[in-house]
Amino acid sequence: MKALVAEEIDRFGLTEVELDPPKAGEVLVKMKATGVCHSDLSIVNGTIGSAMPVVLGHEGAGIVEEVGEGVTNVAPGDHVAISFIPNCGECVHCVHHEPYLCNASPQDGNLFDGTTRVHRDGEDIYVMSFTGLMAERAIVPSACVIAIDKDIDFKAAALVGCGVSTGVGAVVHTAKVEPGSSVAVFGCGGVGLCVIQGARLAGASKIIAVDLSKEKMELAQKFGATDGIDPAGDPVKQIQALTGGLGVDYAFEVVGSGKLVEQCVKAARRGGETIIVGLGRMEDEFKIRQPIMVFTSKTLKGSQYGETDFKVDFPKYLELYRQGKLDLDSLVTRTYTLDEAPQAFEDLKSGVNARGVIVHD
Numbered sequence: 001m002k003a004l005v006a007e008e009i010d011r012f013g014l015t016e017v018e019l020d021p022p023k024a025g026e027v028l029v030k031m032k033a034t035g036v037c038h039s040d041l042s043i044v045n046g047t048i049g050s051a052m053p054v055v056l057g058h059e060g061a062g063i064v065e066e067v068g069e070g071v072t073n074v075a076p077g078d079h080v081a082i083s084f085i086p087n088c089g090e091c092v093h094c095v096h097h098e099p100y101l102c103n104a105s106p107q108d109g110n111l112f113d114g115t116t117r118v119h120r121d122g123e124d125i126y127v128m129s130f131t132g133l134m135a136e137r138a139i140v141p142s143a144c145v146i147a148i149d150k151d152i153d154f155k156a157a158a159l160v161g162c163g164v165s166t167g168v169g170a171v172v173h174t175a176k177v178e179p180g181s182s183v184a185v186f187g188c189g190g191v192g193l194c195v196i197q198g199a200r201l202a203g204a205s206k207i208i209a210v211d212l213s214k215e216k217m218e219l220a221q222k223f224g225a226t227d228g229i230d231p232a233g234d235p236v237k238q239i240q241a242l243t244g245g246l247g248v249d250y251a252f253e254v255v256g257s258g259k260l261v262e263q264c265v266k267a268a269r270r271g272g273e274t275i276i277v278g279l280g281r282m283e284d285e286f287k288i289r290q291p292i293m294v295f296t297s298k299t300l301k302g303s304q305y306g307e308t309d310f311k312v313d314f315p316k317y318l319e320l321y322r323q324g325k326l327d328l329d330s331l332v333t334r335t336y337t338l339d340e341a342p343q344a345f346e347d348l349k350s351g352v353n354a355r356g357v358i359v360h361d
Helices: 038-045 154-175 190-202 214-222 235-242 258-267 290-296 310-322 338-350
Strands: 002-008 011-016 026-036 060-067 079-082 118-120 123-127 137-141 145-148 182-186 206-210 248-253 268-276 299-302 332-336 355-359
Touching: 002 338, 011 338, 026 079, 026 154, 026 338, 038 338, 060 137, 060 154, 079 154, 079 310, 145 310, 154 190, 154 248, 154 268, 154 310, 154 332, 154 355, 182 190, 182 235, 182 258, 190 206, 190 214, 190 248, 206 214, 206 235, 235 258, 248 258, 258 268, 332 338, 338 355
Parallel strands: 182 206, 182 248, 248 268, 268 299, 332 355
Antiparallel strands: 002 011, 026 060, 026 137, 026 355, 060 079, 079 145, 118 123
């Protein structure tokens, strides 16, 4: 079968691989849609460390073709959305209602038993985040899948697997944005647009979009931003001007930049919160003067996967999509075939899409 494999840093492409049948606790999924997420690019360029060669892709949906021994949560023929973070239900984090931190197994490129099902000419090929969804088929742990209604568009279901849950979840779970609040979103790519939608759903009265791209700023307004900043100006001063000199209740950093975290903290009002959603390089740092945090009572918090419990949240977000309250169709600004995946990455680099999605035959 075909798969998009990162061979080494900054070198990737389509290749033919072999796929073993599922073992106990595993599911074989015929892929129908795979989102092209910035985290995939981060594997390619080394921002996120990974064993290589590795099948890319962690945001997707498809149809179950086969299940391994002991799998009871899905069956062949089920349509499924896939979570790149498992929910084992047994580790300390899952027991404490933190499945987004599930430590069922290290994310070392293998599945739970420490081996991979993907091979090429006798060589083991790893998979990204237990999944490896930029392929015609994928073997994933049953702890990473949930059945969805068969009338749901696979593209929408794929986006819920990462971008939607990360963005909306950062608002409703991590920050718990309250109605009437003011929000600033630094970075209006696919995840940032989902933060904006989450803020709108939460009833925020002022949603300020911050991005260097005028096109992204226009998209932000379409998805619910009430205000935007001039990319040529000082975003902190502009946010303060839009909030009567106070700053916002909640500032979201959705790029993965230490310097933007610093700006978010400055843009938040006294007693306000900064939520870090974007993922930067391991060496990226930010600096905040310690007394400032004390005197202003500001909060700084990271948001892993929007603190998502995918078994609960995926159906909830897809129902909001069905009701027209969560616009996932407009997020998909271009679709690609698997053969066109390299072009999808070039478009991701240049920022031309809100979200690109690979659609499989």
